[in-house]
Amino acid sequence: MRIVVASGKGGTGKTTVATSLALVAGEAVRFLDCDVEAPNAALFLNPALETRQEVGIQLPVVDEALCTHCGRCAKVCEFHAIAVIGKKMLIFPELCHGCGSCTLICPEKAISERLDVMGVLEGGKTPTGLDFAQGVMNVGEPMAVPILRALKKWPPARPFTIEIRDAPPGASCPVVETMRGADFILLVTEPTPFGLHDLKQVIGITRELGLPAGVLVNRNGIGDNAVESYCAEAGIPILMRIPMERRFAEAIASGKTLVEAAPEYRLLFRELLEKISARVAA
Amino acid sequence: MKLAISISGNKLDSPFDPRFGRAAAFCLVDSETGEWTAHENPALSASGGAGVQAAQFIAKLGAQAVVSGAYGPNAFDTLTPAGIAMYLAPTGETLSAAEVLALFKADKLSQAPAATHAGHHGAAH
Numbered sequence: 001m002r003i004v005v006a007s008g009k010g011g012t013g014k015t016t017v018a019t020s021l022a023l024v025a026g027e028a029v030r031f032l033d034c035d036v037e038a039p040n041a042a043l044f045l046n047p048a049l050e051t052r053q054e055v056g057i058q059l060p061v062v063d064e065a066l067c068t069h070c071g072r073c074a075k076v077c078e079f080h081a082i083a084v085i086g087k088k089m090l091i092f093p094e095l096c097h098g099c100g101s102c103t104l105i106c107p108e109k110a111i112s113e114r115l116d117v118m119g120v121l122e123g124g125k126t127p128t129g130l131d132f133a134q135g136v137m138n139v140g141e142p143m144a145v146p147i148l149r150a151l152k153k154w155p156p157a158r159p160f161t162i163e164i165r166d167a168p169p170g171a172s173c174p175v176v177e178t179m180r181g182a183d184f185i186l187l188v189t190e191p192t193p194f195g196l197h198d199l200k201q202v203i204g205i206t207r208e209l210g211l212p213a214g215v216l217v218n219r220n221g222i223g224d225n226a227v228e229s230y231c232a233e234a235g236i237p238i239l240m241r242i243p244m245e246r247r248f249a250e251a252i253a254s255g256k257t258l259v260e261a262a263p264e265y266r267l268l269f270r271e272l273l274e275k276i277s278a279r280v281a282a
Numbered sequence: 283m284k285l286a287i288s289i290s291g292n293k294l295d296s297p298f299d300p301r302f303g304r305a306a307a308f309c310l311v312d313s314e315t316g317e318w319t320a321h322e323n324p325a326l327s328a329s330g331g332a333g334v335q336a337a338q339f340i341a342k343l344g345a346q347a348v349v350s351g352a353y354g355p356n357a358f359d360t361l362t363p364a365g366i367a368m369y370l371a372p373t374g375e376t377l378s379a380a381e382v383l384a385l386f387k388a389d390k391l392s393q394a395p396a397a398t399h400a401g402h403h404g405a406a407h
Binding site for chain 2: 074077078079080081083084085086088090092094095
């Protein structure tokens with residue numbers, strides 16, 4: 001079972017929930033930190049990151065001796081990363097998405113590819129025995145999706161029964177890529193107009209992808225009642241509520257997980273996992 | 283000389299469009315005879331690389347010079363090897379393509395020595 005913890009709005013508690021969920025999910029758990037622009041789950045789970053691999057996209061390289069400047073590569077490129085002007089061929093690496101179409105279409109086999117490193121994948125075991133991996137995107141890189149695709153294919157250290165993916169914030173391509181192939185999307189939100197606005201956007205994505213979703217209301221008690229009413233109307237189940245408490249904020253600020261700071265939540269997170277399992281099985 | 287002017291319309295008296303890659307259209311005009319044709323910009327709806335696509339488009343139209351209000355780095359790097367001279371027209375006032383042509387003929391326009399702004403690409407998408 002693959003569970004994605006997403007939110008739309010940043011700072012609602014995705015990592016807080018994802019890490020605690022992982023800690024109560026038993027032995028055969030693997031945890032993927034998919035927020036490659038700012039991965040932070042390692043701060044709470046403390047894995048020993050022993051394996052490392054560079055990742056990126058394949059950029060075209062042209063052999064000028066073979067190129068006839070027919071322009072098919074420029075025409076096939078959806079992103080206009082190649083231009084053929086007279087007898088000159090120009091490549092714009094920052095526009096390339098690494099799809100490989102130009103390499104395939106070139107009738108002269110003049111295009112080869114080189115790896116453009118965009119970041120790294122790192123993996124290892126946590127002290128509690130979780131199989132952990134994260135992607136870290138290099139500063140200044142514009143595209144997270146190629147790193148996410150590779151992270152999802154990261155070979156598990158051992159067979160797992162539950163995979164938990166901590167999604168990036170927002171509702172753009174990296175979030176969609178994190179959700180692809182998942183069995184359930186747990187949406188962490190806060191009961192504020194901002195939380196609701198972005199929640200609606202990610203619910204739209206889960207519907208587009210045809211994935212079952214449920215909501216966890218964090219910082220319950222602040223804001224207003226609009227998230228509750230919206231979920232009731234939209235038929236989205238609210239699976240758990242975590243109240244706004246200073247001791248949670250203090251624990252998380254000092255690098256502790258929620259279930260470490262409040263052990264009574266172990267049971268509540270286990271119940272959450274059971275509810276998710278039941279919904280996936282249904 | 284065949285001159286491409288970025289416009290928002292389909293005529294020589296259409297308003298000048300100060301954007302290059304995202305211009306609505308280009309008016310291709312022969313600065314000697316005054317003959318002109320209008321061409322919709324295929325890069326207008328491009329998800330990215332609009333400057334590259336628009337530059338290739340006007341190169342294919344046979345333009346030897348272009349007048350717009352701004353050129354990004356990719357547009358600049360594509361237009362330069364294409365041998366297309368890049369002229370800048372004032373962006374503050376509402377000019378028609380015909381008025382831009384008159385300024386060009388009167389030698390009142392300066393050439394862009396480099397890209398006028400940084401690329402638009404780089405934001406998360």
